[in-house]
Amino acid sequence: MAEAHQAVAFQFTVTPEGIDLQMSHQALTEIYLSGMRSWKKRIIRLKNSVITGVYPASPSSWLFVVIAILATMYTRSDPSMGLIAKIQEHLPVSQSMSTQCQAVVSAVLFSTMLWLLLIFTMRLCLKQLLSYHRWMFEQHGKMSNTTKVWVALVRIFSGRKPLLYSYQGSLPNLPVPAIKDTVKRYLESVRPLMDDTKYERMTKLAEEFESSLGNRLQWYLKLKALWASNYVSDWWEEYIYLRGRSPIMVNSNYYGMDFLYVTPTPIQAARAGNSIHAFFLYRRKLNKEEIKPVSLATSTVIPLCAAQCERMFNTTRTPGEETDTVQHWQDSDYIVVYHRGRYFRLRVYQAGRLLSPREIEFQIQRILDDPSPPCKGEAKLGALTAGDRIPWAKARMKYFSSGVNKRSLDCIEKAAFFVALDDDEQGMMGDDPAASLDRYAKSLLHGKCYDRWFDKSFSVVYYKNGKNGINAEHSWADAPVLSHLWEVRKIKEKWVLGYNAEGHCKGDVDSSLPRPQKLSWEIPPECEEQISQSLAVAQALADDVDFHVFPFQDFGKGKIKKCRVSPDAFIQMALQLAYYRDQKRFCLTYEASMTRLFREGRTETVRSCTNESRAFVQEDDYRFSGENFRLFRTALEKHQLLYRLAMTGAGIDRHLFCLYVVSKYLGVESPFLKEVLSEPWRLSTSQTPVQLSEMFDPVNHPEYVSPGGGFGPVADDGYGVSYCVVGDCMINFHISCKRSCPVTDTHKFGAQIRKALHDLLQLLSPTQKEPSKVEESRPEVKKDL
Structure with a gap:
């Protein structure tokens, strides 16, 4: 085969005349070029490590500091307050240098130390500035004077032309919330899902945990937070993903x-x-x-x-x-x-x-x-x-x-x-x-x-x-x-x-x-049997998944924002309403929120089913009225608060998860944590972000939109919902559930989502047509090129 010969750099055979050496120049050229490419990448990584390591300063700023210090020396002033002289006295090679040379070397060493100190100070200041999150809780469009000053300082300390990883060393570490705050928010999150008897029992378990074992586990968690870049991410990756x-x-x-x-x-x-x-x-x-x-x-x-x-x-x-x-x-x-x-x-x-x-x-x-x-x-x-x-x-x-x-x-x-x-x-x-x-x-x-x-x-x-x-x-x-x-x-x-x-x-x-090289295999019959068994397991799982994907084009974030409402909160409220109409009950709801404001941050959970959303959804009358409007606004504001708390490190679930991991390491049982971690997420939701919206123009090129993506159901009797807000006039939904569950149906749930979206818009904009009169628009199918 041609590709097999390409892989051989040289061949030799022993003949009566001696050794016959045959070299493949093409193969040797490939080896040389591959090595050169590898070394270029190493040099680039080394250069980027230096640039990132001194950010928000730049390597050239070192030369500026050195020249500035040397210039002050020639004006017979001493900006080092005697440190340059001290360095000169203790130079190990001072015997072989002239006095003037010693002074210059000492000044360069002092300049370098001063430069490194300035970099450390700038990074520390930037890290402290990025730890400020009060701006997120301010009313949209109204920035306080404190936040304005903060924005100006962040711009000053952020440097210029950052590389991809330039900010990594300046990002704050994820804080560990207080036990009492997490327990309080947890109890508040499960209140709409429990009757009085169950809630009273859970409250007793939570109080017992907070006053006894919780403080001990919290101490270990704070110790980890001091040592690790992120006290959640490594355990989250291992126990939620890799140990499954x-x-x-x-x-x-x-x-x-x-x-x-x-x-x-x-x-x-x-x-x-x-x-x-x-x-x-x-x-x-x-x-x-x-x-x-x-x-x-x-x-x-x-x-x-x-x-x-x-x-x-x-x-x-x-x-x-x-x-x-x-x-x-x-x-x-x-x-x-x-x-x-x-x-x-x-x-x-x-x-x-x-x-x-x-x-x-x-x-x-x-x-x-x-x-x-x-x-x-x-x-x-x-x-x-x-x-x-x-x-x-x-x-x-x-x-x-x-x-x-x-x-x-x-x-x-x-x-x-x-x-x-x-x-x-x-x-x-x-x-x-x-x-x-x-x-x-x-x-x-x-x-x-x-x-x-x-x-x-x-x-x-x-x-x-x-x-x-x-x-x-x-x-x-x-x-x-x-x-x-x-x-x-x-x-x-x-x-x-x-x-x-x-x-x-x-x-x-x-x-x-x-030619592309075809891979070779030698699969024994025993391995073929295992392949068949794995395929049977996977096929049963795949056959059980039901999907419904639809683009909602009746309105989008443009009309929602005109009502001064967060599109994400609006959609989450519609999902709560749709689920209640579909299942005639409320459920524990998972909404993914990112924690990438912190170093090595991944996600946190927003528990979208709240006391406020329940109070609104149970009204079951969504015609415009003062009381309905007040309940709706209150529910939206509560969701926004929970989302902001999750983004700023004050979420519930990652803290409880890490406390549970610590308890397992210590070999102690916690009835409270065991019950918390066993609760099923019957409604798991996530928004797929459109991060390059300025590159995709849905107004002039509406055909070049993407429906986003989705995932499978988390619970056997629940729904997985992914949604993507595209432009001002489209929201794409991906709904999944299991066919084996008799109480879930993706298409019925999709219809409930459509109706809920119209009902909520009617509540915000009573001048709009009644939901029953709004013609459900189907996406125009354009012929593929």
Whole structure:
């Protein structure tokens, strides 16, 4: 095989005339270029480490300080107050220097120490400034004088042209809330869900915990907070994600969709060529830390933690019998592509350069046209990553720890990311666009249960009709981090790289490129049996998932904001109303909020079902009246308060979770914590943020909108709801539940959400049409290009 010969740098044979040495100049060139690329990356990382390490100052500021100190010396003044003279006296090489040289060296050393002290002071000041969160609790549009001064100081101390990780050392640590505050807020959060008897019992358990064991656990937690960068994140990753032994497919992984109404090209290989090239352009900027640090949408001076970006590429989740691990490699110059049961290694760098989109398209088409059959047992190998974790861990150790299987598995796990070429057609299409979106969501979430590699940080799926999507593993990062990559990729693909008139990628092709290398496997019958068992578990889980995806276009955040209401609070209240009408009860509700204002922050829970929301929802009459309006406003304000508390480190659930982990380490039982952690989240919600709204123009280009993404249900008898607010006139919903539950139905719940949204708008804007008279608009189905 040609690719096998390409991998050999030299060969030699012993002949009667001596040793016949045959060297492959192409292979040696590749080795040289690969080494050069590796060293360039090391130099860039070293340079960025220096720049980030001295931020908010710059390396050039050191020269300014040195020149300033030397200039003052020539004016016969001593800004060091005698320290330069002290340094001069104790120079170890003073014997071999002139007096003037000693003075200059001493001044440089003093300047360096002064410079480092100034950097430390600036970083400490910036850290203290970023610890101020009172601005978040002020009324929208009304900024206090204190906050105005704070904003000015943050701008002064923030420096110029920050790299991606420049703010990491200046972000504050996540604070540990007081036990009494957490217990009080917890009891308040469960009051609308319990009758008087249950609430009285829970209150006694909480008071007993607060007065006894809680203080002891809190002491250990504060000790960890002093030592660790974040007292939550490492335990959250380990115990919530990596120690889970059930399948990560559906239960943990999530998905993201392509453009809703258009497909830039119907050619599968061309779509893959442009987007894969765009992914590697993003990775190049990520490695150079040239991506602009993400800040809050309400301000350009409040940075968010970027630590999760580090493991975006070249990362996989490795199964273990007790706990999984996340493995990350510094670099990888290839991807792994799955097509019709076969795995291919596709190098995207040739002679030290990134392949052009047209060349990647050419290589992908080679894979699509390859007639070779899968190896024995290879076709459904990916099912191991979709089933239970313990059988996968045992199989990996037994069948994939040596030989050809280990080499092929290493190739998959060390790849930049995973690509699946699907023979199906997906997207909004046909006579029933709603049903097609539902199928699209299920395909991205679980596929056929063996045609994705669910352990990879993310897998990109390309369908036969040109649509694509993404499936992501959850332990290494949260959705907003990958969402940024997904949005940048779509922008690059459509508006920067583009396609020619025939729908192919632009540019020329080097037809001498080595063919993608098909991976080899030797799967014994015992392993095939385990693959079948894992597939059966995964297939049962996938078949049980019901999805409903719909774009709501009757109104959006534009009309909601005109009523001076937070769009997120408005949607959460609609979900509470819809759930109550659907289930005739209230439930514990999870809304994800980020804590990336703090170093290594991830998420916190907003408990959206409150006493205030219950009081409003139970009115069951949403015509405009003074009392209804007052109850609604009160519920919205309470939700906003809870969201702000969660973002600023005063949430409930992560604190209680960490207290529970400490109790397990100490070997003590807490009836209160045990009951708290066992409560099911029957309504789990999350908003998919549109972070590059200035790049997507839904007014002039309404067809280029994305419906966002979604996830599977958290509880067996509950709903998972993901929503994405796009522009001023669209809200996309992704609803999931389990078909095996007789009391849940995604389509019925979707209809209740639509009705609830109209009812709440009617309450805010009584001049609008009655909900019953509002014609439910269906999205206009535009023909795919």
